[in-house]
Amino acid sequence: MVQDEQDAYRMFLRLAQASQNQLEAGWLATPAASADADVPATVARVQVAIENLRDQLGEVLLAAPPAVGSAAQDLCRVVRYSAGTQIKLHIQNRGRTERLVDLDPQAFRLHMTAIRVAREVYIQAVRQRRASIAAAPSDAASAIRVMRAAPADAAWLTTLSQRMRMNRIPHTLDRDVREALDRLSRPDIRFADPELVAAHQGLVAALVHLVDEFDGTYAPDAPGPVKYTEVPPEWKWTDPSLYYQTVQVLSQARDTVLARYEEMMNVMSSTGNLPAPQDPPPAQNFNVTSGDNSPVNVNAAFATGSGTAHAGASPASQPSTPAPGAWYRSTGRLDRGLRHRHHRRHRDRVLRPDQVTWPFRRELQPLDRLERGVLDDSTSLAGLLRHALIIAGHASSEPLQTWALNELKGYANHPETAFPDYRRIRVPIQADFLSALQRFPGETISAVHLPDFTRGKISEDIAIYFGVGQLESLISRTPEGAPVRISLPGAAELQVLMSAEESYRSRGIVIGDLYWAVSPIALQDIVDQVRTRLTQFVAELRSTMPTGAHRPTPDQVHRAVQHINITTGDNSPVTLAAPMAYAESGSTATAATGTTVRSRWWPWRR
CATH class of the missing domain: 1.20.1440 (de novo design (two linked rop proteins))
Structure with missing residues (x-):
């Protein structure tokens, strides 16, 4: 990785x-x-x-x-x-x-x-980020970093090892697990031994799955900061099988993390990269020389364990009390007092990371899905806009709902002055010429070659009115190197009129087609512009939400939408959110505009 x-x-x-x-x-x-x-x-x-x-x-x-x-x-x-x-x-x-x-x-x-x-x-x-460092750290150094990132006495490990019921996830546990995952995923932890590599990858994969399961829990509907998330208790009565299956999956994810951590510690110990707890730390015995060059020996071997240090004398006798062993030193067996009978039957079963299966997945919140999808170019932009539409509906955000619907349905019924600036592009006008002996496809012509009555109505400037779903389909279906053809308004009639002109008729030339030749790159740029605005919306919304929250409030959505700004074709700025366009759930919000829909001289044709 x-x-x-x-x-x-x-x-x-x-x-x-x-x-x-x-x-x-x-x-x-x-x-x-x-x-x-x-x-x-x-x-x-x-x-x-x-x-x-x-x-x-x-x-x-x-x-x-x-x-x-x-x-x-x-x-x-x-x-x-x-x-x-x-x-x-x-x-x-x-x-x-x-x-x-x-x-x-x-x-x-x-x-x-x-x-x-x-x-x-x-x-x-x-x-x-330390990604440009070519030299790989040693296994011993990486093992030390693993111990610093996830020490055996970490609070989140102690909480998980108690194997409490996983119907409620404290906010501190969720935060500590995410921080541990981030530290364990850093590039300076890189092993060369294949066994250590597999153990480290297994631990990281288990933590990733546990975090995903945490994301599937819900914050309680209570005022104040979020202190925990939980499996909705009302599921006990509405859907008991879903409730208990969800708790079981969370418990399985927790047990997998503990098993992978135990495996990681044992592998590091067996390969000699992890000192045993009873071994003295290095660099505790050292020699110095006094002013008269006589050697002085300093022995601090017991300073760490007992809190006392002895210099120049034998250490005092200490009662031999065995130190309690760490829970991960059980060679495959955790504390039996904390085991459930079901877990005891499966305690010796060890799975490789590629053998771990997650039997149940829950639907994430719309904001979680939107956040995951905006950075993944393979995710359909139309689906992301539908998630934004759901968020707008829950928050009664009319501006966000209007913008998302326009991008989904397209701007075909809107005046050209209302088009966002990123949807206005300049493309060439092309025609297919036909004669008795030859065909000339894709010949670029100027707007002045069109009939006189089209002056000022048809030019190389075009506003793309298609919805994002149709844009993505056009981009994927267009062959490489070929343009997307968008017919001129009244193209069939214009072909007849131009073919009847003396300049074409005398040479036996017929106009086969008239269209704008739009590069797929220009359409892809429009899609990227919409995706970037969604990314900006998610970033602004996350910055206003408390850590661990997954459902934004209407006020948070309202403030985040104000940062999505566009400019219309007449260079007038348009802010998608205005203070008077916000309404709480159950009320309505209206925003008046001064634009008048102008009728085109010819209907759009595709």
Whole structure:
């Protein structure tokens, strides 16, 4: 796991450097000769490099802590912004013979400096994570770190070893288990011995499963800070089998953690990487020399155990009382007084991590599912928006509900001025020309080639009104290298009118199709913009919730939604949450707007 994390960091840094090199080459290129000429190859290579960088960003976010993930996102954002500026300059300066860097040297310096600064911040964050250290620590040093991360007398281990009923999870236990998991997952704990590697991975996997089971419990509906989570007691009467099965799964997860910890301690001890409790700690006997060069021997062997130290004399006789052994020193048998009969029958059964099965999983809270999904690019964005819709319904947040519904259903029935700015893009208009002998598909034309009555109504600027589900489907179904075709309004009639024009009719040319050629990259950017806003919403909401809570209050949702800001097509800012649009459960909230829906000159066709 640690090696995979380091590889993800290094690969992202190499791809960022490759993107920077391609951007520098793009700045040194000249714009296209004309509007009909292809985009310079250097610009196309920049887009490929950025796509590779974005793909690797997902791998980094899955493995990285928040500090490294935030630095990686900032670096990717700076690179993408620089590429967008470069493309705009290429389009605006078509036909110029100067290099792009000569046309706007200030933009070149600013963007390259921003990329270098963001890259240094990312490298510093990775160094703090200690992922760039190539030398692996010794097994003995890793064993010491394991003991510091999860000492045998830790409060959470003591609580779990008491094998109390798991229908209620104290907040302190949940917090301590998560902290122990974080410490045990650090990259400086890395073993070389295969037996130690398997034991360590088994302990981490058991703790991960225990934390997942903790996430499936619920906070009580009581005022004040959350002190514990629990299996809902009303399940005893509404669904007894679910209640007792849930408690059983929690108990099994606890027993697995104890068994894996016991196995970890025994393996470290059997391999000689863990000193026995009765062994004297190192560096307690040492020699010094006094001023007259006579040797002085200091013996502090008993200072740790009894609290007394003897120098220059034999230690006083101590009554021989055997020290109590640690609970994990039972060679496979925990304290029998704490065992249930069911556990006693299975106490000698040892499972490898790949043999552990979890017979029952519970549904997580919508916020938990939303938090897990926003950083996983493989999770459907439409499903995440439905979770946000549920959160909005529970909190009576009309702004969040409106935005999520618009992104799910699309903006087809909205005026173009109400479209978010990230849904407005500039794309070429293309046509398929047909003749008796030849076919010319995908020929780019200008808006001035269309009939006169379309002036001011059809241009290269287009507002993408599809819902995110349809956007994801279009992206996945479009062949590589091919654009997404969106038909012009009234395309069939425009084809007939243009084919009847003398310029086309005299040459025997028929217009086969008229459409906007939208790059899947542009659609993917819209999807990423929505996912980023959901991520920002989750981060703001978590910052207002107490630790261990899983269900936000309406006021917390209201404050978090205020941080999701968009800009409409006419450059007017729109905040999704306004103070007057908030309502408690059972009441209503309204927000008046001054926009008027304008009818299009032609209905949309796809």
